[in-house]
Amino acid sequence: MTDTPFKGEKNLESWLDRHHVDTVRTQVTTLDGASLGKYCNRNKFLKTLPEGHGISDLALAMDLAGTPHMTFWHPFRRHALGDIAVKPDLDTLISDGTDPNLGHVICDFTQVDGTPINLCPRTLLKNIVAEIFDLGYTVKATCELEFFLFQNSFEEASRKKYQGLTPVGASKLQNIYYLRNAYHAKTFMDEVTKRLDWYGISWEGWNDEAGVGQIELNLSPADPLRIADDVMRVKNVLYEVAVDLDMSVTFMAHPMPGYSSGMHVHHSLLQNGKPAFYDSTQPDNRSQLLRNWIGGIIKTMPGAVSYLCPTINSYRRLKEFSAPPLTATWGEENKSTALRLVSRTPKSTRIEHRLGAADLNPYLGIAVILAGGLAGVNNKIEPPDEFKFIGWGLPDSIKRLPLTITRAAEALRQDELLREVLGADVVDYWLKTRQLEWFAFHTEGGDPDSDKPCSWEYQRYFAIV
Amino acid sequence: MADLEVILEDDPVPIVLIFGNMLKASLALPARSEIAATLIGSCALASTTDPQALTIDFSPGQTRIRHGVSRDAKIIIHLDFADMDAKPRVERLWRHPLFAYRVGQLLEPITTSWTEAAKRFWDLTAQIPGMPTGIKITNTDEQRSLQFGSDSHEVELHGDSKSLSSLLNGSGVLANEVMQGRLKILGSLEHMVVLSEVTFNLMLGNPGHD
Numbered sequence: 001m002t003d004t005p006f007k008g009e010k011n012l013e014s015w016l017d018r019h020h021v022d023t024v025r026t027q028v029t030t031l032d033g034a035s036l037g038k039y040c041n042r043n044k045f046l047k048t049l050p051e052g053h054g055i056s057d058l059a060l061a062m063d064l065a066g067t068p069h070m071t072f073w074h075p076f077r078r079h080a081l082g083d084i085a086v087k088p089d090l091d092t093l094i095s096d097g098t099d100p101n102l103g104h105v106i107c108d109f110t111q112v113d114g115t116p117i118n119l120c121p122r123t124l125l126k127n128i129v130a131e132i133f134d135l136g137y138t139v140k141a142t143c144e145l146e147f148f149l150f151q152n153s154f155e156e157a158s159r160k161k162y163q164g165l166t167p168v169g170a171s172k173l174q175n176i177y178y179l180r181n182a183y184h185a186k187t188f189m190d191e192v193t194k195r196l197d198w199y200g201i202s203w204e205g206w207n208d209e210a211g212v213g214q215i216e217l218n219l220s221p222a223d224p225l226r227i228a229d230d231v232m233r234v235k236n237v238l239y240e241v242a243v244d245l246d247m248s249v250t251f252m253a254h255p256m257p258g259y260s261s262g263m264h265v266h267h268s269l270l271q272n273g274k275p276a277f278y279d280s281t282q283p284d285n286r287s288q289l290l291r292n293w294i295g296g297i298i299k300t301m302p303g304a305v306s307y308l309c310p311t312i313n314s315y316r317r318l319k320e321f322s323a324p325p326l327t328a329t330w331g332e333e334n335k336s337t338a339l340r341l342v343s344r345t346p347k348s349t350r351i352e353h354r355l356g357a358a359d360l361n362p363y364l365g366i367a368v369i370l371a372g373g374l375a376g377v378n379n380k381i382e383p384p385d386e387f388k389f390i391g392w393g394l395p396d397s398i399k400r401l402p403l404t405i406t407r408a409a410e411a412l413r414q415d416e417l418l419r420e421v422l423g424a425d426v427v428d429y430w431l432k433t434r435q436l437e438w439f440a441f442h443t444e445g446g447d448p449d450s451d452k453p454c455s456w457e458y459q460r461y462f463a464i465v
Numbered sequence: 466m467a468d469l470e471v472i473l474e475d476d477p478v479p480i481v482l483i484f485g486n487m488l489k490a491s492l493a494l495p496a497r498s499e500i501a502a503t504l505i506g507s508c509a510l511a512s513t514t515d516p517q518a519l520t521i522d523f524s525p526g527q528t529r530i531r532h533g534v535s536r537d538a539k540i541i542i543h544l545d546f547a548d549m550d551a552k553p554r555v556e557r558l559w560r561h562p563l564f565a566y567r568v569g570q571l572l573e574p575i576t577t578s579w580t581e582a583a584k585r586f587w588d589l590t591a592q593i594p595g596m597p598t599g600i601k602i603t604n605t606d607e608q609r610s611l612q613f614g615s616d617s618h619e620v621e622l623h624g625d626s627k628s629l630s631s632l633l634n635g636s637g638v639l640a641n642e643v644m645q646g647r648l649k650i651l652g653s654l655e656h657m658v659v660l661s662e663v664t665f666n667l668m669l670g671n672p673g674h675d
Contacts, residue, residue, distance in 0.1 A: 070640035071665045073595060073658045080654050406476055432662075442479045447516040449533060 005200055006093035012049075016042060019095040021103035026053065028086045028107040029121050029232055031433055032064045032310065033361030034464050037086065037107070045088075051114050052107055054083035060109050060119060063436055064460050072432035074425065076117045085112045092229055097198030104199075106229050118423055121363035122228070128367045128421065129224050132374060137269045137276055137289075140350075141366060142221040143231050145251075146261035146358050147238060148213045149185055153246040154463055162255075162458035165248070167213020174210050174258050181208035185215055191241045192217075192234075199237070201230045210323070211259035221266070224366045231263075231362040239463070252461045253309070253317040253357035257452055260317035261358030262324055265369055268350040269293065278346040285343050294330050294339060294351065295383040296376015296417070297369060301328040301338060303415030305401050305408040306434055307360065307368040311465065312441045313457045314357035318403050321392045325354050326400050329387035336391030338401070355401070359465040364430075368418065375417035409434045468492075469501050474531035479669065480517045480546065481530050484510070486635060486670035488521070488528065491571050500567050501528065508568045509538035512546050513554075521568075540565045549574070549636075575634065579604055579626045580611060582633035587613040589667070595659035597652065604629060620652035620660065635667035 006015045016022075024045040026037040036059050044053070057078050061069040076084065092106035109120035116123050132139055150157060151166040168188070169181040182189075189206055196203050202220035209216040219230055235251060242249040254260040269276040269289065279287035297304075309315055317324050323335075330339035330351075340352040356365050375381070402408040409431050412418065419427045442448065446456040469492050473485045491497045504523035511518040511534050520535040521528060534541060539561040544553035558565050577585075583602050590596055591614060599614035603623045612618060622629070622639075628647040631637050640661040642648040650657055 070658055071638065071662045073655055073662070077654070077658075404476055439479050442517065443515075445515045448478055449516075 005091075007091040012090065012093075013046065015093075016046075016103065019103065020100055021095055022101045024088075024093070024103040024105055025096075026086050026088060026105055026107050027232065027236070028055075028059070028109055029361060029363060030060060030062075031119070031121060031361065031364070031430065032465070033121075033359065033364075034064060035232060035236055039102075049088065049090075051110070051112065052085045052087040054112060055086050055109075057082055057084045059086075060084065060117070063433065063440065064464050065440070067436075067440070069433065069436065071436065072429065074119055074429050076111070076119055083112055084117065085110045085114070087114060094199055097195060104233070106232070118426055119429055121361050121367070122225070124422065124426060125225055125228055125363040125367040125370075128370045128374065131421075132269070132370060135374075135377065137271050139224050139267055139269055139370065140221045141224045141227045141265060141267035142219050143227055143266075143362060143366075144262070144264040145217045145219070145231065145234060146209055146211075146263065147215060147217075147249050147251050148211060148255050148261065149188060149215055149242070150213060150248045150250075152248055154243065154248045157248045157462065161455060162453075162462055165256075167211075167256075168215075168247070169208065169213050172212055174212060176208060176210040178208050182206075182215075188241060188245055188247060189215070189217075191245070192237055195237045195241065196234065199233060201233060203234075209259070209261075211261070212256075214259060214261065224267070224370065228362040228366055248463070250462050251358045251465050252453070252457070253311065253314045253359045254453060255313075255458075255462065259322060260324065262317065262354065263356040263358050263360055263362070263365065265353045265356055265366055266350050267353070267366075267369065269373075275346040275349050277351075278343065278349040280346075285349070286341075289377065290341075290343075290349075291383055292376040292381055293373040294341070294376065295381035296374065296379070297339060297351070297353070297372035298328050298330060298383055299381055300368075300372035300375055300415055300418050301355070302402055302408070302411035303418045304368045304372055304412070305355065306405075306412040306430065307364045308353075308356040309405075309408060310357070310361065310364075310434070310437075311359050311457075311461060312405055312437060312446065313453055313461050314359055315404055316453065317357055318401070323354075324357075325391055326403070327387070327391055327394065327398060328401055329391055330383060331387045331391075334387065334391070337387050338391075341386075359461060367422065371418055371421040375421050378421075379417065405434055405438050409438075469498055470527040472527055472529045474529075477530075478517075478532045480512075480519050481532050482669045484519055484521070485530050486668065487574075488530070488571065489670070490575055490635075491573075492528070494575070497571055500570055504564065504567055504571075506561075506564060507535050507538045508564070509534040509541045511541055511543050513543050514545055514547065517546055540568065542568075574631075574636070577630060577634055579629040579633065582630045583611055583613070586633040586667075590663045593659075593663055595655065596663065597656050597660075602629065602633075620650065620656045622648060622650055622660075624648040632664055635664070635670075637664060638668060639664045 009015050022042045024040045058068050086107040087110045088105040088107050096102040108122045109117050149168040168184045204218040206217040238249045277290040325338035329337040331337040332341045338355050343349045402411045447454045471489045507522045509520045518534045541556040542553050545551045597619035599618035601612050601618040601621045603610040606625045
């Protein structure tokens with residue numbers, strides 16, 4: 001059953017009445033990809049529109065541990081601590097199928113007078129999509145969500161210091177697509193998909209993934225903002241169902257030895273509703289737009305790693321022959337390259353960007369990919385030759401992507417193309433947040449020589465990212 | 466005497482940057498540079514509270530610093546990096562007493578007066594975007610103030626000689642020192658953050674604004 005969202009209606013009070021909503025939960029996403037918000041009384045919610053309720057400016061200026069950003073500044077911040085606003089996008093207002101009196105709405109960080117804050121991840125993605133629209137194109141995108149599911153509750157997992165948890169599944173081998181493994185997760189996933197249906201989130205399927213206890217959930221393509229909103233909502237639904245069923249779920253990129261979790265982003269461009277990456281007049285069916293788009297994404301990929309692999313834990317995923325790409329390469333139906341191109345038919349033509357870690361911020365992750373493509377079109381960047389080999393076990397002479405948080409940050413610092421599209425202040429602030437992540441890891445108990453996640457990573461990431 | 470080069474590991478971790486910065490400052494003093502020139506071998510420093518550790522390799526003409534404890538280290542100094550006043554424990558001291566003594570001399574904090582440190586700090590950082598146009602630094606031990614930049618200072622910093630010297634010499638981050646109660650500040654959040662960034666960069670050996 002799918003509920004009727006507010007989108008398309010005019011009378012908000014009438015919609016709230018009809019859906020018996022007396023509390024609205026606002027949801028806004030931080031730079032680190034954490035969900036923040038408040039449960040607002042209906043009257044308060046209505047009273048604060050259209051600007052939305054206030055929230056401390058630290059909400060956009062703190063790390064995952066709640067530590068304020070005290071070693072870097074951005075003009076959006078108040079001079080002696082103060083409020084910014086959480087502005088609801090009423091097109092995203094829905095009711096909750098499980099809690100009949102609750103509504104949900106997705107928001108942007110703005111100044112209290114409604115002025116947009118370009119640092120807000122959702123606002124940034126909107127701006128990039130608008131730039132692409134101005135060129136005459138729309139984007140269709142989707143994400144594959146990978147995560148690990150455990151029989152242990154979050155409380156128990158914390159008590160056990162995240163060691164010796166029981167992954168869901170029949171087998172402790174790293175097999176994939178096994179229906180018997182999937183059946184162990186079916187009760188959980190039935191509840192998840194029931195809630196997604198209610199939320200109006202279109203999902204295509206889910207399956208047992210290669211890691212022990214790992215599941216992949218695929219969403220139907222939509223516009224990039226909708227997909228990023230859905231990803232944030234899906235992550236909350238997964239978390240909440242896990243809490244309700246005394247289980248735990250994590251989007252840590254590499255929560256335990258073995259396979260890791262990524263978030264592959266598929267996307268294509270349309271012009272007047274027709275596939276713009278496909279050109280039947282070309283021998284390979286690839287349009288010039290596609291060539292420039294790939295050229296830009298490949299050229300900016302070293303810098304984009306910082307956004308696509310944002311945490312210390314993200315980099316544990318980037319290992320030879322463990323599925324993620326290690327090179328800035330592309331190839332038709334090549335899953336060992338960073339970009340897997342599918343260009344068989346107009347309808348299926350798309351790029352699958354395979355670098356992103358499961359712990360990325362979907363707004364920023366999609367934004368940096370689109371920014372690369374946009375830079376490619378704006379600067380008419382030609383792609384390197386298609387990579388027709390296997391992308392792992394390569395000779396040292398083949399350049400690898402940055403494999404640490406600091407090297408990725410350095411690559412981003414030097415990337416003038418991304419800086420131009422995303423905004424210099426946005427990139428610079430992000431770089432400072434990555435420096436803070438690096439510094440916190442090394443000085444608050446993280447072990448750089450450990451070949452498996454350490455306590456600091458579990459405490460910081462397991463339940464939050 | 467030829468300058469001793471301090472070479473940090475590739476992609477250095479914070480503790481390597483911090484000690485690299487300290488060692489560069491130490492070796493800039495001719496007396497210490499002479500001591501370093503006599504040293505051959507490695508010493509390691511390991512935190513008593515977390516996994517942070519580093520190894521300093523002394524060889525003729527250069528000093529290399531990398532994270533972790535080398536098996537070949539002649540001595541291992543166990544200490545609390547967050548409390549450098551706490552007495553360290555030196556492992557294998559009895560095997561290499563002279564080496565340990567000389568390394569100790571190199572790692573001894575450089576004693577600069579708070580006034581010198583303040584002047585140097587202001588000279589290095591005044592032009593960095595976002596810095597206050599003027600700053601007044603008050604030593605609470607001496608009940609004495611120094612004023613830098615414009616007369617109508619935007620920020621006041623208060624603390625004892627030791628805390629001020631430590632911060633202004635690049636051994637601490639302002640926000641942390643204020644939250645720990647070792648220093649007091651009168652100024653806007655923005656200036657506190659910018660000064661914290663500047664002191665953070667100074668601690669990591671990068672006094673400029675990046």
